[in-house]
Amino acid sequence: MSRVFGDKKTILILLLPTLSIYVLLKVIPVAWSLGLSFFQGNTLRGFEFVGLDNFREFAGDSAALNSVWVSVSFAVIVTVAQVTFGYLLALLYVFVLRKGSAFVRTAVFFPMVLPTVAVALLFKSLIAVGENQGPVNDAINAFGGESIEFLASTAGTMTIAVIMTLWSSMGFYAVLLYTGLLDIPEEVVESARMDGATGPRLVGYIIIPLSLPILLSSIIFSLNATLKVFDSLLALNNGGPGTTTAPLTLYMYRTAFEYAEYGYGSTIALALTLLCLVFTLVVFRPSSKRVED
């Protein structure tokens, strides 16, 4: 085997097809988009080199800055919530339900396979008010409260979006973390128990440190997925009311494709890339040190 992989020609032959497709479909478009950030215009009007104008515009664009805020706050809130709940569920599977967890795991995972748009429509009808009032407001009415139009306010829309995302993706993180917990050697847990560690102390001193790598992967995974949130906020309330819940991705889409400003759209995409990079580095830097230690 080592002789095969020692041969440079073999490496080249094996690598070339994949690499060329990767370069063609990923690297070139990314580089192209990067270059577009310095231009203004679209394919019809033509492109005009504007230097750093797009970046200056971005810094002073209140809609763009609001979108950054929406993306970041959504990512942080959802990541904290879904990794926490996912971890709690995983602990439940491993330590409480044990062998009988298969059904619960499947049931909690199930919403993950539903298309986001369908989930958004479902939640929209659950919280509907007016002529076709949904069960949530029916319940509020039953307790004597007045119907609330959740989608009429920024806080309401964000709350529903967070709950909706949690409902659909919590099960996925639970399964991901569950596999991590299964990797913890039984003997370690047993000996800790013998030493008198139970409940929160067992989790805090043994389980969490030993499942840290998978926990960090989940956090990075979740941050990258939620920073790029698009479909759920679009389908739920079209980034509204106004543009107060429009994430950076939606703003980029509108700028590039609805207003046909490809240059500025690419600048927004670049900002999003940098944002993902910063978040990943922030999470990884301290963690890689600790894992190596």
Added chain:
Amino acid sequence: MNIRHRRRTVVTASALLATSLTLAACSGGEDTDSGSGSDTGSDSDAGSSIGTDPDSFEVMSSNENPTLRDQLDALAANQCSAENEALPLEHRTIAQADTVQQITLLASQGALPSHFIAGTDQVRPTGDLGGSELVLDYQEAFTESGAWENVLPAAASTIESVYGQMVSMPYQYNLEGFWYNKEILAELGLEEPQSYDELVDAADAAAEAGYIPIAQAGADGWPLTRLMGLYIFRNVGPDAMAAVRDGEASLTDPEYVAGAQALQDLALGGALGEGFISRTGDQATAALLSGQALMKYDGTWLLSAVNDPERNEVGEENIGFMPFPDVSGGAGSADQYPANAGAAMAINPETYGPLTADWFACIAENYGQQALSDAGVLSGFAVNGDVGDIPAATADIQERMSSIDETVLWFEALLDSESNSLASTNASLLVNGDMSAEEYMTQLQDSIDSNR
């Protein structure tokens, strides 16, 4: 150290990879020559052979508008069968929301169909298509082929004022106003409101009696801005928005802010019913046609629903139409109906050869009669020939259309696409009270100024 370094590279690479999809989406298709538009320009002196005929008569319309496709198919089978034989009709469809993106891409590749839907802003003289002569100003070509006389003058003037040139075929010609339930109005002991104040009083009375006063579809945005826009047109006069476009007036002027204020007052006063911000167009129509709502502001395209006994539970005879009423002391008048001619359907000059010209002439001659008799759709083409029995509501609208001297556009009609979008998205913040009338108008005016 080495491990650390490699790890960091992997992280960087994976972060880039994770977002490259988003980036890739923005970078499609810019490798074609962006200036290709300029050398395909139409030479209007060449008459009916402005371009060369392709192999088929390709029409690209929106998924959301099956009526157009059905009527063109009917023409191809009957009145225009000769034209269809010479140059067979072919349909292509796109989602209306993707129009600007798709058409920009096709135009940059020189692959526009003979006849296509386009964004309002794109076909204006200042737009990406209209500015580089990628759409045909068809008045001269139609005059030559004899088709021009079939385009109704009212529709022509509407197209001229929306797009700044004759670049869209008037497959629809719509007026807008309040559709109302005559029975509920009678039950409340009221007459058709003749002033804005009477309208507000009627809304209050309807709310008190448990009806939805004005069933607007807040989820769509525009049904809200229409009310504000019409208040402004009635208050300031029919040239209100042209003055804003030309920089002679600002949306922050008190008479414009009054329009936004009127909409906010209407909404916060409960005149739009419960849950109107997330109400969809279909729900709003259903509320009117099932007798839950007193009225709904909408276009005459609602006729097909009004005339459909399956959808209209209150009966065609119980639904009336009235213009947006006068605002007391205003410079505009209720006779100035808002009019529009549907989404822009442009003609590609490059493919406008003799056979294509015949097709357009045949459409202009026959579409009016075909659409009216078959689908009850009022178009901007002359109705040549017999259309049989027309429902009362349709006849009423037809009569109003024939007696109109002056029309107005809708609020966003003359705005650029970004401000247009902002006007309807921000409307929900205005009506829920998060944004004041001044803030709303200031943001919109800022957007107009920065896109000038």
